[in-house]
Amino acid sequence: MNQEQLTALLRTLLQFGGGIAVGRGWIDADTATALTGALVTLLVTVWGLYVRRNAGLVASAAALPTVKTILADPVTANAIPSAKVQPAE
Template identity: 80%
Template sequence: MNQEQLAALLRTLLQFAGGIAVGYGWIDTDTAATLTGALVTLIVTVWGLYARRNAGLVAAAAALPAVKTIVAAPETAQAVPSSKVRPSE
């Protein structure tokens, strides 16, 4: 699942939950819209930071069929479970 798909799913789920909360009278529509926007922004930002860490970037590159070998720092190579990634010497 890529970041755009995750954001769309998250937005839909939060809008659904917000609709239920508005329907029960727990919050008003403006609050629901504000909370949905804020939560989607925060969650997608955290996901983006996690996916773009060194090991995440190397793992994504190793998953590409065109990539044959990746030489990485030893700590990054150990964090990526792929036979394509080897530590630098």
């Protein structure tokens, strides 16, 4: 799942939950809108930080068919289940 799909899914789920909360009178529509925006922003930021960690970036590069070999530090190389990623010596 890419970041755009995750954002769309989160926004839809939060709008659904916000609609239920507004319908039951727990919160008003403006509060639901503000909470939805804030939560989507926070969750997408956390997701972006996670996928852009060293191991995530190296794994993405290793998935490209044109990449033959990647030399990485031993910790990162051992974290990636790909024959293309080799520990640098």
